[in-house]
Amino acid sequence: MKEFFNHLKSDFADKEYAHSYMESHAVSRLAAQIHALRNQRGWSQEQLAAQSGIAQERISKIESADFDSLTMKTLQKFSKAFDVNLHIAFDSFSCGILDVANLNREQLEVKSREDDLATSFTNQTVFVHGGGEWRAINHLRTVEIVAPRQPLKIMPSENAWQDLELPQEKIALHG
């Protein structure tokens, strides 16, 4: 994979080439995601057509990445039919290259609004602000800290870890 990244870094020095490559990626990614979202819901193209108001023939073309343009209105129709958020943003080319390499089925599939809100924002959810962003944490774990039996030795390096002889039963994780 390192060779792949180096190739793209070098190829993308050419602006026209870089845009052409990523335009092709955007089209095929969108096609793959619409296909994945439809399969996730167990829908046929006809069912998606009924849900979205987009003709089945058009859906077939979009899923085949056989389209030149797609309007915001069409994307919003898909968003409403799948009941998912439509996120459109500009990004750096380095992020784009990583997206080409890292895509997987889980990233393409998205829970519908009701499922998502029921599982992502629960009564136990804690909202934490750190590193300049908010995060929702659902499985907060607390660690019981116990004192070591012997006093800690001073380590020669600040980065060195010191093994502590702790009884296992005193180390507890609460899920």
Add this chain to the structure above:
Amino acid sequence: MPFLIYNYVNQHGQNEFNEWTWGLEKLQRAKLNERIDKLAIYGDVLYPEMLAGTSVAGIQKLKVKGNVQLRPLLCKGPVNIQDEYTLLMGAKEVGSKWVPKGAPSTAATKKADVIKAPTKRRTKHERVL
């Protein structure tokens, strides 16, 4: 890369697929590389729309969207079906017609050549420049 990509080599040792790419415009080469990269990373699982069958069994076309419909022809394997593809020839679709004419049948002949002598009749794919 999880999948290995090979190019067909003719009886004179020429990498015909590479030679076909020399005639492509820069933007076409970019789109072609994007598809071949995806094939090498994901095979045909994540992007099912990329590959389509042809009228000849065992010969697939790689769909590259653009003003000109580039349709390089390839096959899975043919030595190791699980994790390799062999690009057999460059082709285009104009309307619903193949350029060159009868391309899928020609590709099937090339596939048979590779099966007979895989070490001589194919080479590792070189990135399209």
